[in-house]
Amino acid sequence: MSRERWRAVKEMRIADVARLAGVSTATVSRVLSDPDKVRQKTHDLVMEAVKRSGYIPNSTAQKLRTRRTMNVLVIAPRLTNPVFAEILRGVDDELTRLGYGIIIGNLDNRREREARYVDLALSRQVDGVLLLTGYVPENGTRSMREAGLPIVAMCAAIEDDKIPNVVVQDREASRRAVTFLSELGHRRFGYISGTPGSIIEAERFAGFQEGIAAAGFGREDFVRWEGPFVFSTGVAAAEAFLKMKDRPTGIFAACDESAIGFIKRVRAERVRVPQDVSVIGFDGIEFADYTEPTLTTFRQPLYELGHVGADVLMKLIRGEMKSADWNVRLPLTLLERDTTGPVLHKDYKSLRRSTL
Amino acid sequence: MSRERWRAVKEMRIADVARLAGVSTATVSRVLSDPDKVRQKTHDLVMEAVKRSGYIPNSTAQKLRTRRTMNVLVIAPRLTNPVFAEILRGVDDELTRLGYGIIIGNLDNRREREARYVDLALSRQVDGVLLLTGYVPENGTRSMREAGLPIVAMCAAIEDDKIPNVVVQDREASRRAVTFLSELGHRRFGYISGTPGSIIEAERFAGFQEGIAAAGFGREDFVRWEGPFVFSTGVAAAEAFLKMKDRPTGIFAACDESAIGFIKRVRAERVRVPQDVSVIGFDGIEFADYTEPTLTTFRQPLYELGHVGADVLMKLIRGEMKSADWNVRLPLTLLERDTTGPVLHKDYKSLRRSTL
DNA sequence: TCGATTTTTGTAATCGATTACATCTTGTGA
DNA sequence: TCACAAGATGTAATCGATTACAAAAATCGA
Missing domain, CATH: 1.10.260.40 (lambda repressor-like DNA-binding domains)
Structure with missing residues (x-):
């Protein structure tokens, strides 16, 4: 039975x-x-x-006949990154509300995986694509676009008049970070990068440089430490920092993880934050409010970003796109917490003594 | 052109x-x-x-004809939880290797969302289901199972001889946590729960109680603080803790987030960790190595869990399941770090003085 | 070179729904 | 009651691939 x-x-x-x-x-x-x-x-x-x-x-039969799959592909650089997880939440809420499913394309930071998802998109398994990464190569996006597939770019700045961008104001916020530090009296700066070559990193560094220039400083007034968007990048930066003679006092990290790694490492050597060095992060991950001291950072409107991105994609799919929706740039919020403060020692020599 | x-x-x-x-x-x-x-x-x-x-x-046409969708549904309680994100990585690696796609079912901690995904599964959009949650109701799993859909449960203990379980040894590890604390000399314990009603929480609390009994203690020797798997649960637990006269000295938190929230809050009141109170977490999230002090915790083999779960599901789908694969229980690793230590004050009165 | 066997290719049914068009009902007003 | 419009339902083509079976072509041995 x-x-x-x-x-x-x-x-x-x-x-x-x-x-x-x-x-x-x-x-x-x-x-x-x-x-x-x-x-x-x-x-x-x-x-x-x-x-x-x-x-x-049988939804497969329905899809074949109606030529709509009711699925959307979301390509993300790395799922374990809480930033993308949160964006995905916003995307998911909006999409499931409208009856769409999400197929995830997790690159896991390996560019060579893109091809797989481009193929998946081109074999009409999805009605549209949400690009959370700046990595998809020009010919990948081109072939998807040529296939008439609706795409929304949610990383910074894909220069293509056929692809709407829904992004956060990375560049502006990075610029503000420097302004903020310089207004606290900082005159030597440090920049902890994100994954080299990624569009996001490029935007943030560009903003940082704009801020440096705007505050009247130049290339000689900052150091740059490279590495991907992970904790250990901050740790490595800290180790370079600790070896310096004239240490910067205002550090901007392109993500919270590296900011936290940096702080953890320098505190282990009795460098005080923010008395000896101010650190400002980027992203506003939840954990940034649970470190000691709590991290000053820019909060990205991640959930909203996902929500808006999904909404724009839906409009694109339904052909009801208005040009006003075409480019959305969401602002970030500065969360002023405890890792930033005014410069206590204007004289670098005395600063150095105090930290050892 | x-x-x-x-x-x-x-x-x-x-x-x-x-x-x-x-x-x-x-x-x-x-x-x-x-x-x-x-x-x-x-x-x-x-x-x-x-x-x-x-x-x-056109893959939709292929699916219709071959009756294989090459998609798997993964139902997870909440994507922003790094634990699930990491499991998903393991799942994804294995599945994409074999040419399968992942459709995500994100419950976002809302049970009422399950029905949607059960329907999705039943409309044959997927070849199999990976259950990362203990929430899917009996009639949900039953109807999926009756439809002949391969399912693997990756939360603790779905009691159904048709559904293989691939899980971690939550219960054993929780028991070991108490043993570990009692061997350090602790005699009064605290348990910070996870989301009430979830299977995972039930398993961990059961293990905790077993440990209490095994070490020769009883119900009067521990307090239990309730709340979901988030930071603020630990903060709330800390506030209750701070008000207590006879404070426990050995705390076991059912997840790292609440352990971190707890530590952060008690340290703000000058309670020292681990001198005044030892805390042990659960999960082994990456952050746990960047707190101050670094968190003693059990690392879940999350990536491996996802990998094995996906593998078992593949075997199920292909009908090449061997009974030896049926139930997999992966062990956890105790990461002994800096939030646990021997009891310094056996006399609770003196302990209380020292913390204020 | 011929017939038998094997290999390659083509024809057409099939998967399970949707939908244009045709047909049949029902309802309306004179 | 009848003609006609409006509404409800049915028939069959269709979406785009795969594949059983049939047919054709290639291969081989004598």
Whole structure:
């Protein structure tokens, strides 16, 4: 009996329901998709049969016929990064509300994985693509675009008048970070980078440099430490920092993780934060409020970003895009907490003594 | 021209390629799926036409015909939780290696969302389901199982002889946590729970209680603070802790976040960790190595868990399941770091004085 | 070179829904 | 009651691939 039921549920087709209700497949289909087109009596008859049989439409067949998959591909550089996880939440809420599913394309920081997802998109498994990464190569986006696939870029600045950008104001915020530090009296700066070569990193560094220039400083007034968007980048930066003679006092990290790694490492050598060195992060991850001291940082409106990005993609898919939606740039919020403060020692020599 | 190309790529079907190559659709299909079945000359001819036309098979049509979607549904309680993100990495690596896609079902801690994903699974959009949550209700799993859908449970203990479990040894590790603390001399304990009602929480608390009993203690020797798997649960627990007269000295938190929240809050009141209170976490998230002091915790083999879970599901889908694979229980590793230490004050009165 | 065997290719049914069009009902007004 | 419009339902083509089976071509031994 259990086995009977199994078969029954598994192999129920629209034709079976039609037979059960004594109507045609067309009528069953109409009842399910556009109930106003059938008489109440027929409607009830069919619904009864649907309920009895436990029929659920085969969505693959629906997709083939209607040419809509109701799926969206989201390409992200790395899922374990809480930043992307949070964006995904915003995307997911909006998309599932409208009945869309999400297929994830996790690059796991390996560029060579892109091709796989480009193929997946081109084989019409999805109605649209959300690009959370700046990595997808020009020919990848080009072929997707040529296939007429709606795409929204949610990393900084994909220069393509066919692809709308929904991004945060990375560059502006990075510029403000320097302004903020210089207004606290800092005159020597440090920049802890993100993954070299990524668009996001490029934007943030560009903003940092703009800020340096705007505050009246030049290339000789800052040092730059490179590495990916992870804790250990900050640790490595800290080790370089500790070896310096004239240490910078104002550090801007391109992500919170590296800021936290940096602070942890320098504190282990009795460098005080913020008395000896101020650190400002980027992203506003939840953990940044649980470090000691709590981290000054820029909060990205991640959930909103995901939400808006999904919304723009939906409009694109439905062809109801208005040009006003084309480029959205969301502002960041400075969370002024405890890792930044005014410069206490203007004289670097005395600073150095105090830290050892 | 650009528009021409767009149409060309977008609307290319197997029939078009067949015409271009001067063969039948059957031959094209064979070239693409089973090249050994056609002559070399024909093969080259067809491949040439494929390349020329930019043809990519419509995977929806393939799915309909072959009745395999090459997609797997992963139901997770909350994506922003780094634990699930890391499991997902393991799942993803294994699945994409075999050409499968992942559709994510993010419950975002809301149980009512399950129904949506159960429907999605039942409408044959996926070949199998990976359950990272203990929430899916009995009738949800039952209907999926009755539909003959392969399922693997990766939360603790779904009692169903049709559903293999691939889990970590939550209960054993929790028991060991108490043993570890009691061997350090602790005699009063605290338990910071995870989301009430979740299977994972139940397992961990059960293990904790077993440990209490095994060490010769009873219900009167520990306090229990409730809350979900988040930082603020630990903060709330700390506030209750701070108000206590006879404070416990050995705290076990069911997740690292709440352990971190707890430590942060008590340190703000000059309670020293581990001199005044030892704290041990659960999960082994990356952050736990960047707190001050670094957190003693159990590391879950998350990536491996995801990997093994995906592997078992693949075997299930292909019908090559061996009974030895049926139930996998992966061990956890105790990371002994700086938030745990021997009891310094056996006399609670003196302990209380020292902390204020 | 011929017939038997094997290999290659083609024809057409199939997967399970949707939907244009045709046909049949029902309802309305004279 | 009848003609006609509006509404409900049915028939069959369709989406784009795969694949069983049939047919054709290539290969081989005598």
